[in-house]
Amino acid sequence: MLLTIRSLTKLFPGTRALDGVDFDLKAGEVHALLGENGAGKSTLIKCMTGAYRRDGGTVALEGAEIDPRSTVEAQDLGIGTVYQEVNLLPNLTVAQNLMFGREPRRLGLVHTRAMRAEARAMLRDYGLELDVDRDLGSYPVAIQQIVAIARAVALSGKVLILDEPTASLDAAEVRMVFDVVRGLRDRGLGIVFVSHFLDQVFDLTDRVTVLRNGRKVATEDTAALDRMRLIQHMLGRELEAVTHETAPDRGPRPPMLHFQDMGRRGAVEPFDMAVGQGEVVGLAGLLGSGRTETAELLFGVRPAHSGTARDQAGPLNLSAPRAAIAAGFGFAPEDRKTDGIVADLTIRENIVLGLQARRGWARPIPRTEQNRLADDYIKRLDIRTTGREKRIGELSGGNQQKVVLARWLAMNPRFLILDEPTRGIDVGAHAEIVRLIHELTEQGMSLLVISSEIDELIAVSDRVIVLRDRRHVAELEGDAIAADRIMQAIAAVAPQEVA
Amino acid sequence: MNTRALPLYVTIAIFLLAWLICWTQFPAMLSSRVIGNLLTDNAYLGIVAVGMTLVILSGGIDLSVGSVIAFSGVFIAVVLRDTGLHPLPVFAMLLVLTTGFGAAMGFMIDRLAMPAFIVTLAGMFLARGAAYMLSIDSVPVAHPFFQSLQGTYWLMPGRGRLTLIGALMVLTFAAGMIVAHKTRFGTSVYALGGGEATARLMGVRQGRTTVLVYAFSGLTAGLSGIVFAIYTGSGYSLATVGTELTAIAAVVIGGTLLTGGAGYMFGTFVGVLTMGLIQTYIVFDGSLSSWWTKIVIGVLLLAFILLQKGLLKLSQDRLARGRA
Numbered sequence: 001m002l003l004t005i006r007s008l009t010k011l012f013p014g015t016r017a018l019d020g021v022d023f024d025l026k027a028g029e030v031h032a033l034l035g036e037n038g039a040g041k042s043t044l045i046k047c048m049t050g051a052y053r054r055d056g057g058t059v060a061l062e063g064a065e066i067d068p069r070s071t072v073e074a075q076d077l078g079i080g081t082v083y084q085e086v087n088l089l090p091n092l093t094v095a096q097n098l099m100f101g102r103e104p105r106r107l108g109l110v111h112t113r114a115m116r117a118e119a120r121a122m123l124r125d126y127g128l129e130l131d132v133d134r135d136l137g138s139y140p141v142a143i144q145q146i147v148a149i150a151r152a153v154a155l156s157g158k159v160l161i162l163d164e165p166t167a168s169l170d171a172a173e174v175r176m177v178f179d180v181v182r183g184l185r186d187r188g189l190g191i192v193f194v195s196h197f198l199d200q201v202f203d204l205t206d207r208v209t210v211l212r213n214g215r216k217v218a219t220e221d222t223a224a225l226d227r228m229r230l231i232q233h234m235l236g237r238e239l240e241a242v243t244h245e246t247a248p249d250r251g252p253r254p255p256m257l258h259f260q261d262m263g264r265r266g267a268v269e270p271f272d273m274a275v276g277q278g279e280v281v282g283l284a285g286l287l288g289s290g291r292t293e294t295a296e297l298l299f300g301v302r303p304a305h306s307g308t309a310r311d312q313a314g315p316l317n318l319s320a321p322r323a324a325i326a327a328g329f330g331f332a333p334e335d336r337k338t339d340g341i342v343a344d345l346t347i348r349e350n351i352v353l354g355l356q357a358r359r360g361w362a363r364p365i366p367r368t369e370q371n372r373l374a375d376d377y378i379k380r381l382d383i384r385t386t387g388r389e390k391r392i393g394e395l396s397g398g399n400q401q402k403v404v405l406a407r408w409l410a411m412n413p414r415f416l417i418l419d420e421p422t423r424g425i426d427v428g429a430h431a432e433i434v435r436l437i438h439e440l441t442e443q444g445m446s447l448l449v450i451s452s453e454i455d456e457l458i459a460v461s462d463r464v465i466v467l468r469d470r471r472h473v474a475e476l477e478g479d480a481i482a483a484d485r486i487m488q489a490i491a492a493v494a495p496q497e498v499a
Numbered sequence: 500m501n502t503r504a505l506p507l508y509v510t511i512a513i514f515l516l517a518w519l520i521c522w523t524q525f526p527a528m529l530s531s532r533v534i535g536n537l538l539t540d541n542a543y544l545g546i547v548a549v550g551m552t553l554v555i556l557s558g559g560i561d562l563s564v565g566s567v568i569a570f571s572g573v574f575i576a577v578v579l580r581d582t583g584l585h586p587l588p589v590f591a592m593l594l595v596l597t598t599g600f601g602a603a604m605g606f607m608i609d610r611l612a613m614p615a616f617i618v619t620l621a622g623m624f625l626a627r628g629a630a631y632m633l634s635i636d637s638v639p640v641a642h643p644f645f646q647s648l649q650g651t652y653w654l655m656p657g658r659g660r661l662t663l664i665g666a667l668m669v670l671t672f673a674a675g676m677i678v679a680h681k682t683r684f685g686t687s688v689y690a691l692g693g694g695e696a697t698a699r700l701m702g703v704r705q706g707r708t709t710v711l712v713y714a715f716s717g718l719t720a721g722l723s724g725i726v727f728a729i730y731t732g733s734g735y736s737l738a739t740v741g742t743e744l745t746a747i748a749a750v751v752i753g754g755t756l757l758t759g760g761a762g763y764m765f766g767t768f769v770g771v772l773t774m775g776l777i778q779t780y781i782v783f784d785g786s787l788s789s790w791w792t793k794i795v796i797g798v799l800l801l802a803f804i805l806l807q808k809g810l811l812k813l814s815q816d817r818l819a820r821g822r823a
Contacts, residue, residue, distance in 0.1 A: 072702050088701070089693035091503065091760040096686055101702045109681040135503055 002027040002062060002190040003048070003079075003159055009056035010043050015397070017043040019214045020057070025159060025190040030181060032201045032222070033194045034234060035211035036287050036452040037334070038423055041194055044211065045161055048192075049081045050074035061158065080152030084164040087148035090137025095119035097136050098151050122150050126180050142173030146180050153184060160184060161192040166200060167288075178204050196287040198227060210234055227491040234286070235454050235487065250462065253279040255312070256446055257415060259298065262307030267293040270306055271472040273465065275415060275448065278441045282461030283450045284486050290470035291450045292334055295417045298448070299331040300324040325358065330413035332404045334420045334450070336397070340404045343393030347385060347403055348374035350392045354407045377406035382432065397423075401433065409440075416440070417448045422456060434459055454483050466490055505810060506754030506803065507766045513799070514773045521776065525783045531659025533779060535652075538665030541775040543568065543727040544745060545668040545768065548753075549675035550719030551746040552767045556679065557712045558692040558759030559615035563604065563622030564720040565742035567597050569735070570630040571724020576638035576734030579645070586644050594721045600626070601717020605710035619713075623743070630736035637735040640728060648729050664726045671719065676764040678715070688712060692759025745796075749774055752799050756807055773799070 003025040010018040018040050025031050035041045046052040048059065050068030059066055061077060068074035071081065088097040095116050096103075104114040119132040126146055136144055145165055152160055162181070166174045181204065185191055193205055201208060201222070208225060210217040210233040217233045253276025263270030268290040275281055283291045296302045298309075300320045309316040317323045321331070333339040341350055352370050359365065365373075374388040381402040385395060392403055401421060408416055418437075422430045437447060437460045451457050457464055464481050466474040466489035474489035476482075521528045538545075547564050554561045571593055578589050600622065608618045651663040679685040687708045690698040699705055728734055747757075753770030755762025777795045781787045 071700055075702075087697070089690050089697055089760075091693035092686065092689055096689075097701075100686060100690065101683070103683055103686070105683075109677065110683065110686070112681075 001025070004060045004063075005044075005048075005057065006060075007057040008044065008047060008054055008059065010040075010047055010052060011055045016214050018047070018054075021211065021214070021216045022219075023209055023216070024219070025192060027158075027190050028185055028188045029206040030185050030191045030193050030204055032205040032208040033192055033211070034196075034201065034208060034230070036234060037420070038213075039211040039234075040214040041211055042163070043214075045081070045163055045192070045194065048074070048159075049079055049161060075152075075156045078156045078158030079161065080156030080159070081161040081163065082145065082148045082152050082165055084167045088136055088144065088151065090135060090144075092136060093133050094123075094130055094136050094139070094147060095132035097147060098122055098132070098154070100151075122154060123147070126150055126183070140173065142169050142176050145169070145177055149177075149180060149184070153189070157189070159190045159192070161194075163194045164196070165193075166195060166197065174200065198230065198286070201230075202227075228487060231286070231487050231491045235452060235490075250278075253277055253462065257309070257311050257316075259309050260307055262297060262304045262309065264293070264297055264302060264305045267302060267470065268297060268467075269471045273472070275446050276462075277414075277446060278444045279462045280437060280441055280447045280449060280460050282457035282464040282481075283448065283467060284454060284457055284464055285467030285490060287452070289467040289490075290472075291467055292419055293470065294467070294472075295331065295333075295419050295448065295450055298324070299329055299417055301331070325354075325411070325413075328414040330354075330408035330411065330416040332401070332408060332416070332418050332421060334423065336400055336404060336423070341392050341400055344391060346389045347378065347383065347392050347395070348388040350403050351377055351406045351410060354411050358411060373410055377403075377410065381406055381436065398430070398433070402436075405433075405436065413445070415446045415448070417450075419450045420452065421449065422451070422453070430456075454486050457481075457486070458483065468492060503761045503810075504763075506756075506806060507763050507769075509803075509806060510752065510754045510766050510769045510773070514769050514776070517773060517776050517780075521780050521783070525780075528779065528783065531655040531657035533659070535655060535659035535661055535665060537772060537775045537779060538668060539660075539662045539730070540778070541771050542662075542664040542668040543723045543730060543739075544742065544749065544774075545771040546671045546726055547720050547723035547742065548746045548749045548767050548771055549671050549764065550716035551743075552675065552750050552753070552755055552762065552764055553679060553688055553712055554615075554716045555747070555750050555755055555757060556692050556759055556762055557688045557709070558695070559608065559709070559712065560619060560747070561601075561604075561622075561713060561716045561720075562616065562619040562743050563600075563626055564716065564723070564746060565739045565744075566623045566626035566630065567600065567717065567720035568724040568727050568739040568742060569737070570626045570633075571597060571721050572728040572731070572734030572738060573630045573633045573638065573736050574734070575725065575728045576640050577633045579640055579642050580638060586642055586648075590725055593725065594718060597717040597721030597724070598714050599717070601720070602710050602714035604717075605713030606706075608713065609706045609709040615713075627736070633736070634734070635736060637733050639733045645729065645732070649732065664729055667722070667726060671722065672764060672768045675719075675767075679764045684708065684711060689760055692756075692761070694760075745774070748796055748800055751803050752796070754803070757804070 001024055005021065005023040007020040007022060008018050009020055021040065021044060023044065033041050033044065043052065047054045050070050050073050053069065066077055068077055098119045099115050104111045104118060116132055123130055128143070128146060130143070136147060165177060169177065181191060195201055205222050207219060208222050208230065209219040212234065255274060256277040257275040259273045261270045261272065283294060285291050297304050298318060300318045300323055303319045309318050316327045318327065342353065348370055351374050352365055356365055371388065377383065378385065378388060383399050383402045385399065392400055421433050434456065437449065441447065449457065449460055458481055461481060464476045464486060465472055466486060468490060476485055527533065547568060551561060551564065574593055575589055578584060579586060604618050604622050607613060608615050648663055652660040655661050679688065687703045690701060690703050691705065691708055695705065727739065749770040750767050751757055752773060753766035755766060774796055778792050781789055781791055
């Protein structure tokens with residue numbers, strides 16, 4: 001065994017990012033590492049490459065325990081990494097990038113001619129003939145990616161970690177990179193491959209390990225695995241906590257919003273969608289299937305290239321978040337820390353932020369009114385805090401999420417989009433958010449809920465739309481909303497194949 | 500061809516064009532006398548621009564250099580006046596001092612993760628204040644060795660004079676080119692300017708590189724101060740106010756990206772000469788106010804910033820098309 005990881009644990013304030021994860025990598029295999037956002041993939045990789053120090057467990061390379069403190073140290077030990085982007089410097093030449101830090105020198109100065117020759121020889125191993133004096137940035141991303149692989153292999157040479165290396169490549173470019181990866185596998189390297197493209201996983205890898213919520217779910221041979229089981233591993237329910245709760249069937253809702261042919265090139269294919277008053281529409285799909293893109297389109301974060309939106313009164317302008325807010329929309333984004341909260345402001349300030357922005361800065365909300373609003377929502381949403389003047393950054397994830405919700409509720413939107421509302425939230429708070437969603441719909445608010453957790457979608461949705469490859473592929477209603485039906489739609493297999 | 504080299508070609512083209520325009524009106528401007536004067540008059544600016552180029556390539560800025568030049572002049576003049584020391588050891592002391600000053604600023608920028616703008620702004624006030632502390636009056640230098648330095652020149656064909664300080668500027672640029680383009684340190688500087696996080700991942704020693712970059716800038720500022728003292732024959736604490744900005748302008752007109760990571764030492768050389776040429780033209784014309792220099796430099800600066808923006812967009816569009 002090339003790399004052996006046993007019961008690896010990594011703690012972050014408030015969460016257990018990795019919880020006793022085992023992982024093995026053989027020499028001469030491509031091993032896929034899969035999981036949704038927040039499953040622990042990047043944390044596991046960062047523990048291998050020295051970007052993070054582990055809090056527990058062991059990592060052994062060729063039998064010897066290692067504990068790299070930096071990526072450079074990991075590289076010297078033999079573990080190299082290629083990321084989706086930011087690998088090399090586009091403003092240096094190909095040769096400089098390849099040879100950085102070990103340039104051949106003569107009389108103390110860089111020996112440019114020798115460096116050029118060495119760089120060319122390195123690339124020839126990968127079947128590339130490039131002008132190595134050109135800036136790396138002037139080459140297509142696939143070439144840059146192969147140059148990055150060449151550098152990583154030259155520096156480390158035992159384990160190669162590829163973190164979403166194909167995310168910005170087209171099909172032909174992906175083939176090119178894969179040929180290179182297969183060549184390296186045949187040379188005896190151990191390769192860890194992280195991707196959310198399942199086709200690529202089946203195409204390239206020998207084994208698959210799935211993580212979910214910081215734990216290892218399964219390791220299997222790719223050849224013995226079918227799509228359906230893989231998706232079950234990735235999205236499936238926690239065995240210990242099966243909730244059979246489904247949203248009560250409340251019959252058809254009065255129509256409210258209609259979206260027709262809404263789409264954006266490169267983000268999501270044109271789709272039609274209707275949302276009734278007080279209805280909860282769930283969006284299901286794997287990472288990268290177009291879930292978040294759909295939400296951003298509806299809220300005007302990345303406006304649609306095509307299509308129209310209208311309500312009962314007439315057409316709606318959704319060209320920018322400001323316009324969407326004016327239309328009565330709200331959006332609690334997936335990445336709470338960077339897009340949702342202002343960590344250095346207090347709970348009160350975070351709650352009144354949206355309301356104040358709508359009133360305009362010339363008409364400040366009186367302090368007593370702010371206090372009343374904040375105290376009111378702290379009580380209604382049961383936000384656990386010592387007071388309204390606490391910095392929101394000091395709250396736990398679940399309470400932060402409640403503050404974000406409070407901000408929108410204070411503005412009283414008619415249509416609220418929640419992208420992964422329970423990400424990074426402990427189980428108790430999880431149930432509260434679900435209860436809150438029920439309450440809001442009873443007051444007549446419509447919601448669009450995006451979640452990687454199928455159980456959660458089932459628990460809250462009146463209707464579930466399934467996305468695959470940036471396309472809305474299925475719509476389930478009533479009794480059809482069931483975990484296996486949703487997973488089948490995601491896996492794109494007909495029901496009879498599964499049975 | 501690299502799109503990144505394009506600003507350099509534009510810089511050279513503008514310089515040649517400017518020279519051509521000057522030559523059609525005043526044929527004497529092509530003489531080696533004018534060239535000699537151009538090098539002499541801009542020697543202190545050129546030398547300090549070498550350090551500034553490296554700083555800007557690394558993604559930083561050094562606002563202290565103008566004050567450091569003034570401090571250097573006053574330091575030399577006062578020490579020579581008050582002690583019996585020979586100028587050479589005084590020069591050496593000064594260079595150690597300004598290099599250490601630059602290194603200290605680099606250390607703070609790196610360790611405290613402070614913006615270079617703020618740290619070197621503080622350095623600017625500090626150095627200017629130190630110059631005032633030494634003397635508020637202009638102090639003449641009357642050492643015989645100093646006068647012999649001022650009188651040293653080599654005759655070029657056409658009876659032009661290549662003065663010692665003009666030659667020193669050319670040598671500084673040659674050294675700057677070697678440092679920037681031929682050493683691992685130089686590559687690290689470009690790497691930092693291209694992206695700090697990536698550079699660290701690739702193994703750039705960020706702290707060491709940052710300290711060395713600002714130390715180098717301090718060294719060239721000290722050298723520039725010596726040259727300025729030789730050029731003016733005195734030290735004055737009010738001298739070279741705003742020279743740091745002129746140096747930044749020369750670097751940008753020379754085709755270096757103000758955000759770092761792309762540019763050439765040779766471009767800065769051409770940039771300094773272009774600015775000097777405009778000044779010379781105004782002197783030749785005789786009727787124009789010298790403020791026209793500033794206006795033309797302002798226009799050139801703007802043109803180069805627009806050019807760089809345009810090039811950036813061009814290369815992004817090309818990448819986007821390549822992917823589509």
